[in-house]
Amino acid sequence: MITLGNYLALSGIIFSIGLMGVVTSRNVLKVLLSLELLLAASNISFVAFSKFNGDYAGQLIVFFVILVAAAEVAIGLAIVVLMYRRLSTIQADELRTMKW
Amino acid sequence: MSPFFFYLFAAILIFASLSVVLARNPLYNVLSLVVAIFALSCLFVILEAFFVGMILLLVYAGAVLVFFLFVVMCLNLNSLTLTTAAQSRFRWLGALAGLMFTSSFFLAFKSFIKAQTMDASSIRGTIEAIGKILFTDYLLPFELTSLLLMIAIFGIVSLAQGALSTGKDTDNS
Numbered sequence: 526m527i528t529l530g531n532y533l534a535l536s537g538i539i540f541s542i543g544l545m546g547v548v549t550s551r552n553v554l555k556v557l558l559s560l561e562l563l564l565a566a567s568n569i570s571f572v573a574f575s576k577f578n579g580d581y582a583g584q585l586i587v588f589f590v591i592l593v594a595a596a597e598v599a600i601g602l603a604i605v606v607l608m609y610r611r612l613s614t615i616q617a618d619e620l621r622t623m624k625w
Numbered sequence: 626m627s628p629f630f631f632y633l634f635a636a637i638l639i640f641a642s643l644s645v646v647l648a649r650n651p652l653y654n655v656l657s658l659v660v661a662i663f664a665l666s667c668l669f670v671i672l673e674a675f676f677v678g679m680i681l682l683l684v685y686a687g688a689v690l691v692f693f694l695f696v697v698m699c700l701n702l703n704s705l706t707l708t709t710a711a712q713s714r715f716r717w718l719g720a721l722a723g724l725m726f727t728s729s730f731f732l733a734f735k736s737f738i739k740a741q742t743m744d745a746s747s748i749r750g751t752i753e754a755i756g757k758i759l760f761t762d763y764l765l766p767f768e769l770t771s772l773l774l775m776i777a778i779f780g781i782v783s784l785a786q787g788a789l790s791t792g793k794d795t796d797n798s
Binding site for chain 1: 627628635638639643651654655658668672673674676688689692693696700720722723724726727730731745746750754755763770773774785787788
């Protein structure tokens with residue numbers, strides 16, 4: 526029997542993996558990918574709560590989260606491409622200046 | 626039927642996300658995120674959230690991750706830029722933080738007894754149901770997301786314009 530606790534535990538595991546990726550990786554692309562994992566983990570929680578509470582609002586919030594993630598990825602990848610053009614690397618340690 | 630598929634797709638999701646974080650090649654990171662999104666979409670279908678699962682496949686696997694792949698190939702990350710990257714000294718610190726986070730999650734779930742006894746409701750997240758509530762109760766947030774996307778477009782255009790005007794000499798580090 527799959528309960529709400531199973532989905533929440535899965536969400537916690539995925540969130541932890543994503544958090545590890547955000548904290549430890551120096552590659553900016555990998556940080557962005559791990560951010561997607563964090564959003565996916567929160568999406569699991571939202572859909573599971575929506576199913577077990579009988580409320581559609583959770584699934585709507587997942588819809589909005591996907592939209593926000595699309596905007597975030599577009600801006601983030603544009604910044605990554607600019608950073609590669611300027612610094613010819615995508616290591617996060619090389620970003621030492623706030624303004625160039 | 627449902628427990629087997631839940632554990633199958635949960636295992637695929639966990640291994641794919643571990644591969645996202647741990648694989649060295651950026652191409653493999655992106656492709657394993659595609660696998661993770663597929664497994665996530667299957668979990669949503671198990672939860673009968675059909676609309677959200679479909680949107681996840683279309684928007685994430687279809688658009689966002691193809692965008693990621695495009696950028697990875699566009700950046701031309703040769704082996705030099707990848708292998709000269711020093712290992713992070715704080716890798717163990719991140720693993721410790723993740724472990725603490727997971728254990729605190731599990732402690733929280735153990736105290737959350739109600740989650741274990743709650744029964745699944747009979748709601749089905751079809752396009753009709755989601756659309757009805759989206760265009761009545763949640764119309765204002767839906768319109769605000771269009772504003773957000775427009776601001777994102779403005780930001781990207783201004784970034785690209787700055788790159789065009791000042792990016793003539795690209796090797797000034």
